[in-house]
Amino acid sequence: MNSDTSSRAGMVALVGRPNVGKSTLINALVEDKISIVTPKPQTTRHRIVGVMSNDNVQIGLIDAPGVHLNTKTALNRVMNDNAAAGVAGVDLAVLVVDRGRWTEDDAAALQQARASKAPVGLVINKADLERDKNQLLPTIQAQSAHHDFAFVAPISAKRKDNLDSLIDEMTRHMPDGPFLYDEDALTDRPMRFLAAEMIREKLMLFLRQELPYQIAVEVEDYDADDPTRTYIQALIWVARDNQKSIVIGRGGKMLEQVGRSARLALADWLQTRVDLRLFVRVDAGWPDDEARSRVRG
Numbered sequence: 001m002n003s004d005t006s007s008r009a010g011m012v013a014l015v016g017r018p019n020v021g022k023s024t025l026i027n028a029l030v031e032d033k034i035s036i037v038t039p040k041p042q043t044t045r046h047r048i049v050g051v052m053s054n055d056n057v058q059i060g061l062i063d064a065p066g067v068h069l070n071t072k073t074a075l076n077r078v079m080n081d082n083a084a085a086g087v088a089g090v091d092l093a094v095l096v097v098d099r100g101r102w103t104e105d106d107a108a109a110l111q112q113a114r115a116s117k118a119p120v121g122l123v124i125n126k127a128d129l130e131r132d133k134n135q136l137l138p139t140i141q142a143q144s145a146h147h148d149f150a151f152v153a154p155i156s157a158k159r160k161d162n163l164d165s166l167i168d169e170m171t172r173h174m175p176d177g178p179f180l181y182d183e184d185a186l187t188d189r190p191m192r193f194l195a196a197e198m199i200r201e202k203l204m205l206f207l208r209q210e211l212p213y214q215i216a217v218e219v220e221d222y223d224a225d226d227p228t229r230t231y232i233q234a235l236i237w238v239a240r241d242n243q244k245s246i247v248i249g250r251g252g253k254m255l256e257q258v259g260r261s262a263r264l265a266l267a268d269w270l271q272t273r274v275d276l277r278l279f280v281r282v283d284a285g286w287p288d289d290e291a292r293s294r295v296r297g
């Protein structure tokens, strides 16, 4: 803990409709991969805190799942609860939007940010996708008009453009006080959770359509006693029998592909060799059941 009385520390909730790049932004700010990223919406299901520290400022960045206007399944409702919990009591909310059009999901996200009762800053992400740089200014003006934002920062999370000025803006809103997390902490989540998420990321990337949303990953065994080799055994939970055969794939090809890709990503991230064992299990209808969604969601 930093006991220096001149330090600042606080919590920032990143809020935004699915796919705008919240997790990409947190990873860029933390300078490590702590939140998974895919081109598919609703990738993030849990409330994850990324911790950014420098000499005298520490910012806990909350990657909260977006609010779902569709609350058909218990899993969706659990994700909404996680979203609400994500903004409670923060020092600053940051609404992340795409540099493209403003949608009703952006409006819902703004409501979520305002519900925090904290000042709301605006981040306009994916600025790199704007071919005509002259278009950026009118976009900034139009997006800024939706609320009396504490600041407006056009950035590219992917290219790490303009992050310094965003960090300055966030820092100004952090209260004086001691650090809330260890100086070298990157996240509030344990390694086995991050490992499960990395495996889920590969499943989301390789599997098509709705199936990724019916899948949960649970790391059963995580053994890092040997500093050169990590043993990870995980269960992939699906909701129906036929999903199990899709995840395994013809002749086991899909599971092999997911396993290889996850193993390489984990080895790269942990900087050790990784022994990865994956098993697929059916838990009929789990996304429709509140209790099981709370555990897995």
Ligand SMILES: Nc1nc2c(ncn2[C@@H]2O[C@H](COP(=O)(O)OP(=O)(O)OP(=O)(O)O)[C@@H](O)[C@H]2O)c(=O)[nH]1
Pocket: 016, 017, 018, 019, 020, 021, 022, 023, 024, 025, 036, 037, 038, 039, 040, 041, 042, 043, 044, 045, 065, 066, 125, 126, 127, 128, 129, 155, 156, 157, 158, 159
């Ligand atoms: N071109 C470009 N793409 C980006 C940028 N930031 C994120 N992306 C891409 O946008 C997609 C979604 O990014 P995520 O970080 O998963 O978005 P998210 O807001 O966390 O999404 P959910 O977890 O589903 O709510 C991925 O394909 C990212 O690579 C950016 O600055 N520029």
Ligand SMILES: [Mg+2]
Pocket: 022, 023, 024, 035, 036, 037, 043, 044, 063
């Ligand atoms: Mg995300």
